[in-house]
Amino acid sequence: xQTVTIDPCTLPPACEVLRTEVRTFIAETLAGYPAxxxxxxxxxxxxxxxxxxxxxxxxxxxxxKRYGGHERSLLERYVVxxxxxxxxxxxxxxxxxxxxxxxxxxxxxxxxxxxxxxxSIARGETYFCIGMSEPDTGSDLASVRTRAVHTEAxxxxxxxxxxxxxxxxxxxxxxxxxxxxxxELRHAGLSQLLVDMKTPGLTVRPIINQLGEHDFNEVTFxxxxxxxxxxxxxxxxxWSQVSGELAFERSGPERYLSSSQLLLEMLDAADxxxxxxxxxxxxxxxxxxxxxxxxxxxxxxxxxxENPALAAALVKDQxxxxxxxxxxxxxxLFGGVAPPGSALAHALxxxxxxxxxxxxxGGTREILRGIIAKGLGLR
Amino acid sequence: MIExxxxxLFAQNVDRALLEQFEAGTWPQKLWQLSADQGLTLxxxxxxxxxxxxxxSEAYPILRGLGYWQAPLPLAETMIAAQLxxxxxxxxxxxxxxxxxxxxxxxxAAAGTGLRLTGSSVRVxxxxxxxxxxxxxxxxxxxxxxxxxxxxxxxxxxxNTAGEPSxxxxxxxAACLAHAPNPLPALQEPVRTLGAIAASxxxxxxxxxxxxxxxxxxxxxxxxxxxxxxxxAIQQSLALMAGEVAAARVATxxxxxxxxxxxxxxxxxxxxxxxxxxxxxGEAATRAASIAHQVHGAIGFTYEHSLNFATRRxxxxxxxYGADAWWAQRLGxxxxxxxxxxxxxxxxxRHFDTGGRS
Numbered sequence: 220x221q222t223v224t225i226d227p228c229t230l231p232p233a234c235e236v237l238r239t240e241v242r243t244f245i246a247e248t249l250a251g252y253p254a255x256x257x258x259x260x261x262x263x264x265x266x267x268x269x270x271x272x273x274x275x276x277x278x279x280x281x282x283x284k285r286y287g288g289h290e291r292s293l294l295e296r297y298v299v300x301x302x303x304x305x306x307x308x309x310x311x312x313x314x315x316x317x318x319x320x321x322x323x324x325x326x327x328x329x330x331x332x333x334x335x336x337x338x339s340i341a342r343g344e345t346y347f348c349i350g351m352s353e354p355d356t357g358s359d360l361a362s363v364r365t366r367a368v369h370t371e372a373x374x375x376x377x378x379x380x381x382x383x384x385x386x387x388x389x390x391x392x393x394x395x396x397x398x399x400x401x402x403e404l405r406h407a408g409l410s411q412l413l414v415d416m417k418t419p420g421l422t423v424r425p426i427i428n429q430l431g432e433h434d435f436n437e438v439t440f441x442x443x444x445x446x447x448x449x450x451x452x453x454x455x456x457x458w459s460q461v462s463g464e465l466a467f468e469r470s471g472p473e474r475y476l477s478s479s480q481l482l483l484e485m486l487d488a489a490d491x492x493x494x495x496x497x498x499x500x501x502x503x504x505x506x507x508x509x510x511x512x513x514x515x516x517x518x519x520x521x522x523x524x525e526n527p528a529l530a531a532a533l534v535k536d537q538x539x540x541x542x543x544x545x546x547x548x549x550x551x552l553f554g555g556v557a558p559p560g561s562a563l564a565h566a567l568x569x570x571x572x573x574x575x576x577x578x579x580x581g582g583t584r585e586i587l588r589g590i591i592a593k594g595l596g597l598r
Numbered sequence: 599m600i601e602x603x604x605x606x607l608f609a610q611n612v613d614r615a616l617l618e619q620f621e622a623g624t625w626p627q628k629l630w631q632l633s634a635d636q637g638l639t640l641x642x643x644x645x646x647x648x649x650x651x652x653x654x655s656e657a658y659p660i661l662r663g664l665g666y667w668q669a670p671l672p673l674a675e676t677m678i679a680a681q682l683x684x685x686x687x688x689x690x691x692x693x694x695x696x697x698x699x700x701x702x703x704x705x706x707a708a709a710g711t712g713l714r715l716t717g718s719s720v721r722v723x724x725x726x727x728x729x730x731x732x733x734x735x736x737x738x739x740x741x742x743x744x745x746x747x748x749x750x751x752x753x754x755x756x757x758n759t760a761g762e763p764s765x766x767x768x769x770x771x772a773a774c775l776a777h778a779p780n781p782l783p784a785l786q787e788p789v790r791t792l793g794a795i796a797a798s799x800x801x802x803x804x805x806x807x808x809x810x811x812x813x814x815x816x817x818x819x820x821x822x823x824x825x826x827x828x829x830x831a832i833q834q835s836l837a838l839m840a841g842e843v844a845a846a847r848v849a850t851x852x853x854x855x856x857x858x859x860x861x862x863x864x865x866x867x868x869x870x871x872x873x874x875x876x877x878x879x880g881e882a883a884t885r886a887a888s889i890a891h892q893v894h895g896a897i898g899f900t901y902e903h904s905l906n907f908a909t910r911r912x913x914x915x916x917x918x919y920g921a922d923a924w925w926a927q928r929l930g931x932x933x934x935x936x937x938x939x940x941x942x943x944x945x946x947x948r949h950f951d952t953g954g955r956s
Contacts, residue, residue, distance in 0.1 A: 223840050227852050238946065305942040483938035491931045498923050501930030505877035507945055508870070509849040516848060530844075537841045588837035589830070595813050595840055597827040 223594055225530045227512045228519030234298045241302040244275065249308060254562040257307025258480040258569050261473045262434055264311035264388060266343075272303075272310070273343025278317050286325055287338030293522040297472070297515060304476040312388060316340045316347035319467045320393055323411070327452035327460065332413055336391070349468075350380040350394035350414070350438060351461070358586045360395070361405045361458065365440060367396040367412055374398075374412060374445040379437065384580075386423045386436035389416055394440075395457050409457030413449040420444070430572050462528070468581050470517040470531035475510040475538030477577060478545035481570040482507075484563040485549055499548050506541045513537065529594040532587040539578040546571035600652060601659035603636050608667035617907055620670040621761040625727055630671055630694065639676045640690065644860040647684035654795065654857035658850075661796050665803025665915075668907045670762065672696055672724035674796035679732035682740055682788060685781035685860060691742070696728040698767065699790035699919075700735050706777070713741055713777045714750075715769040723918060725765030726755050734780065734789040741777040743769070760914035782858055784865040793919030794872045795857055798850040798879040801915050804908045805843045805882060808890040811905065812836060815894055832893060839889040846882035849875040856948060867948035873925040880922030883912040 248271060249257075256263055272278050280296040282288020303310050321340045324333040339345040356362045365378025376396060386392065392414045399408030414421065420443040425433045452460045482503060489496040513534045520527040549567045557564040578584040592598060611629050620626055633639060641657045643649025661674055672694045679695035698704075704717025715733065722731070725745065733741045745751050750772040753765040782788050813836060816827030826832050853875035856867040887909040891898050898905040916922060932950035933941055944950045 223844050225844055225848055227848055227855070229855075301946075305945075479942075483941060486934055486936070486941055487938050489930075489934045491934045494927060496934065497927045497930030499926075499930065500933050501873075501926030501928065502877060502881070502922075504929045504933045504941075504945070505849070505874045505881075505926060506845075508852075508874040508948070509845050509878045511945060512848045512852050513845060533837075533841050533844055536837070537845055585830075585834065588834045591837035591840055592827075592833035595809075595836060597813060597816060597833050597836060 223529055223533050223591065225513050225516040225534070226519065228294070228515050228522075230294055230298065230515070231292075234294055237295055238298050238302060241277070241299055245302065245306045245308060249306060252307075252309075254307075254480060254484065255565055255569075256309065258566050259309070259311070260307050260477045260479065261304060261314050262311050262384075262432075262573075263307070263309035264385065265309035266312050266346075266388070268309050269313040269343035269346075271343070272313070273341060278313055278343050279321060279337070279341035282321065282325065282337065282341060286321075286333055287341035289341075293518055294515075297518045301472040301476070301511070301514075304472055305479055307480050311385065312346050313340065313343050314473075315349060315385065315389075316345060316391075318471060319349075319464045320347035320391070322467060323393060323451060323460065323464055324413070327411075328413075328448075331448050332451070336413075345391070346385065346389045348383050348386040348389035348392045348416075348436075348438075350383055350392045352382045353379060354381055358583050360461065361401070361409070363395050363397055363409060365394065365396045367398050367410065367445065369398070369447075372444060373447050374450065376412065376414070376440040376443040376445055379439045381426070381435075381437050383423075383436045383438050384434050386416070386438050387425060387433065391415060392438065393451065395461055398454055398457075406458035408455060409461075410454050411451040411457045411460055412445050413451055414443065414445055418443050418445070428576075430569065465582065466526070466528040466531050467521075469535040469587075470514070470521070470527055472511070472514045474535045474581070475507070475514065475541055478542045478570050478574065481545050481549055481563075481566040484566045485552065488553060488557065488563050496552055499552060503541065503545070503548065510534065510538050510541060529590065532582065532590040532594075535581065536584060536587045536591065539584060542577045543574040546574055600638075600641060600650070600656055604638060604660045604663040607632055607636060607638075608663045608669045612667045612669045614904065617668065617670065623763075626670055629669065633671060633673060638673060639694075640680050642677045642681035642860065643684035643690055647680070647690055649680060649684060649690075649860075651860050653859035653861075654854040655851070658799055658854045661799035662803035662806075665800035665805070665908075665911065666807045668804065668807075668911060672728055674793070674800060675723055675728070678789065678792045678796060679730070679742075681792075681860065682732060682734075682781060683742065683776075685863065686740060686778035687781075688742065688776045688778055691730050691775075693730065694724065694728040695730040695732055695742075696722055696724045696745075697789045697793060698722055698731055698733045699787050699793070700733050702736050704733070704735060704769070706735050706737060706739060706741060706774070707771075709773070713739075713774040714771045715741065715743060715774060716771055718766065718768040720766045721756065721758070721764050721917075722767045723758075723764050724762065725753050725767050726763040730775075731767065732789065733774075734787065738780050738783070739777050740780055740788075741774040743772055743774050747772050758914040759917075760911040762914065782863060782865055785858065785868055790919050791869055791872045792857065794876040794925065795850070795853045797915045797918040798846070798853060798872075798875040801879045801883045801912055802843070802847045802850050804911050804915070805846060805886045808886055808905070808908050808912075809836070809839055809843050811908075812839065812890045812893045815898075819895075826893075835889045835893065839886050842882035842885050846875075846879040849878040852948075870929075870944070870949045873929045876920060876925045877922045877929065880916040880925075883916045887912045
């Protein structure tokens with residue numbers, strides 16, 4: 220049996236110096252930023268804020284300088300990320316591009332696409348969305364039907380993507396498309412393409428979520444022409460490329476911190492003499508402290524060049540349980556008694572509606588547990 | 599080094615026969631002696647006290663091993679007592695030592711050059727098997743007491759859920775062999791706090807064994823013509839169990855790293871990390887034991903099957919040195935006092951800035 224162990228990772232002193240800088244920056248930049256916006260956590264997007272972060276050198280911190288990066292450590296990047304999320308900073312505009320898209324471009328198109336695009340990601344100016352899900356393709360990613368056909372002029376793409384978060388503000392999509400047949404191997408025939416969202420034939424339509432917000436979209440491709448050099452990596456290798464990307468998508472601190480604002484509101488409303496409050500909030504405190512160490516441990520694995528795919532699935536599963544329990548605990552402690560119109564009442568209502576997505580986005584709970592079970596030696 | 603010697607010792611000497619004899623009331627003298635001979639009892643004590651001077655991180659495999667192999671020994675208690683005694687510059691007596699975090703009703707009164715104790719403590723681990731007890735007093739002192747003092751020390755024997763002999767201890771002017779100020783003045787309730795870390799490590803070991811057994815059983819047991827582990831329902835349960843075990847393990851390893859070693863004696867994050875570890879391990883123990891039993895079906899409910907030796911230990915140890923709810927209450931009080939402004943800094947620094955409390 221393969222045990223799924225995550226070893227904690229100790230942050231070097233330089234990280235704590237950086238942490239102080241980040242806290243000062245947040246205190247200054249987000250003074251007066253309302254709780255009603257902080258509650259959106261990393262779904263909140265503000266291009267102006269992203270550009271300020273870019274100017275501070277806090278986007279693409281680990282990337283090579285030739286791509287506009289700052290060649291700092293993964294652990295320093297971790298500190299910036301966790302501080303932003305804990306404060307509910309509006310990091311949503313650049314989040315996906317920074318977390319995974321730029322990495323993919325630097326790894327698989329280091330001479331052509333990365334030098335052209337990655338520096339503007341590091342400046343906080345260029346945003347990405349991920350084109351994976353389709354109307355008939357959810358967890359079963361290998362069933363993707365959006366097709367790209369190789370022509371002399373370029374790749375001609377037809378099909379439809381859904382649940383595409385941030386497509387309406389993204390400059391580019393990295394789309395998983397079918398370029399060959401599935402055949403014997405279910406995962407064969409898939410490729411990744413870089414698509415400029417302004418290309419003729421590409422249409423973005425909003426899909427309003429149950430929060431009443433415009434976050435995800437339907438994106439249709441009607442003979443969209445994509446230049447040959449926008450093929451990322453190797454034709455037909457899309458599946459393994461995506462799998463590598465998912466480890467980054469699943470491993471970060473955003474996978475347990477999304478409900479933080481509600482927790483903070485609860486702490487301010489709670490009473491130290493009320494045992495129901497102290498026990499429930501103490502349990503969350505223990506979970507937060509533990510998940511932080513697990514998440515940091517995964518970053519440590521990445522820093523050491525280990526494959527964290529299994530550990531990342533496990534941390535995301537554990538993290539979603541805690542994020543999702545938050546509104547239920549808040550309901551238990553404050554449901555019906557939080558003053559109407561209070562920040563607590565708003566955070567409770569908002570978070571209750573937001574959390575069902577947390578065990579869907581980035582891999583459903585069931586898919587993640589399937590990955591973990593396989594890692595344990597089952598099936 | 600410590601890891602290999604503990605693993606070899608427990609793997610070679612703890613078996614079903616030993617556990618059955620133990621539950622029938624036989625003290626595992628040979629196993630204890632081997633542990634003492636290898637220095638495990640004094641692992642945390644300084645070298646000048648005859649110990650190894652190991653850090654808690656280095657000693658973690660011993661504690662984890664107690665759970666993984668279900669070794670029935672008061673080793674955690676003895677290790678903690680030996681560390682505190684040696685830090686205080688007191689002699690460490692031979693043989694098993696148990697520990698008590700005394701409540702306010704336990705009073706120490708000066709008697710000549712010594713101290714006499716009056717008060718009581720319930721569910722003292724291994725009270726019936728130990729000659730000595732190290733008592734941490736609310737007045738900031740620690741005291742070593744001989745439990746064999748007819749007339750002044752009374753022990754009501756108990757057996758805990760794991761079948762381990764505990765006892766309710768009553769002191770009626772019991773003489774102390776030695777006493778000293780708490781050698782870790784920055785650490786509140788040193789016995790309870792270090793005991794919580796040890797119990798967490800023991801639970802992690804027991805859970806790791808349970809997870810291995812459960813995966814093995816799911817792969818071996820055939821129903822409907824295939825291993826039950828092929829069913830998604832079973833896979834999902836075991837995956838959740840793996841997450842719980844991994845969480846408990848991380849929290850506990852951090853708590854060990856944050857526990858004071860004999861050299862530096864840094865206690866800044868000890869209380870916080872011990873609380874986190876005990877809450878998270880206790881919660882995980884509850885869930886892991888439940889899943890392991892469900893996967894094993896009826897055979898796992900028999901005394902004959904070894905599953906119960908681990909699950910009963912989890913149900914006993916989740917209560918030891920403060921149950922998860924007790925520690926959660928302490929953490930919650932500190933978190934609420936810290937409020938929205940102080941919460942996150944406490945998570946990253948692993949201590950609540952509450953003027954020395956909690």
